[in-house]
Amino acid sequence: MATMTGSNATAGKPHGTRITVEVPVLRVGAGPSEYEGLNRFVDALRKPQGLHLTLLHVGIFEELGRDIDAWTKGLSPPEKTLPEIASWLTELPVLQGFLGKSDKLIPLGGGRLLGLEVDVPQEVHDYQALLVQGLHVLLDDLGLDNIDDFILSSPALGYRSPRWLPHIAVGKARTRHEPEMEIAPVAIEFGDSRIRNREALPEPE
Known part of the structure; x- marks a missing residue:
């Protein structure tokens, strides 16, 4: 079974409620100035309070229900599937906060973004594999x-690769052809796992 995860790219995606299982970034380096130093590599650095690492990309929730309906030729309609998906998500165990590190900036989203490639503990890889x-x-x-095949072809999920690469999108790339860049190693502190837009999930039946 392939381990499949999604990118953070949003190009061509429909509007709707995007659901992910993620961990928030609590701290990059020794303090705000170390993160702000990344500004020299990007056009627009993201605000530190919004930084996160995605563990599982579930996609645009409403569109996912329609994708499943189409794949099953109407046997699994959204009114049946979405509450079950919501129930599964809300019952997931929480991954406790952890420390990671990065020494590389990589292009993301087809080159539109730059992100920190992150080395994470093995238990994070194990947790992500359990999610998949x-x-x-x-x-x-x-x-x-x-x-x-469904995971890789669903427009809602938007998955691009069968391999999970832990990363944090940090800003807009200056050009669409930015190469990978080595940076001074930086420690990154992560909080407990959470569901993005959890409040938008339907009530489980």
């Missing part, structure tokens, strides 16, 4: 076949 395995089981229970 759980997603496969959930989609199987919802009546989907060829689940890997």
Whole structure:
């Protein structure tokens, strides 16, 4: 079974409620000035309070329901699937906060963004793999076949690669052809895992 995760790219995506399982960034380096130093590499540095690392990209929630409906030829309509997906998400165990590090900036989203590639502890990789395995089981229970194909082809999910690369998008790239860049190693502190836009999920049945 492939480990499939999504990118943070939003190009061509419909408007709606985007759901991810993520961990917030609590601190980059020794303080704000160390993060602000990344400004010399990007056009517009993101505000530090919005930084996060995505563990599982679930996608535009409303569109995901329609994608599943189309894939199953109407056997799994949104009114059935979305509450079940919401229930699965809200029952996920919480990953406790951890420390990571980065020494590289990489292009993201087809080159539109730059992000820190992050080395994370093995337990984070294990947790992320469990999320993906759980997603496969959930989609199987919802009546989907060829689940890997669905994950990679669903417009809502927007997955681009079968391999998870831990990263934090930090700002807009100056050009669409920015290369990977080595930087001075920086420690990164992460908080407990959470569901982005959890309040927008439907009530489980």
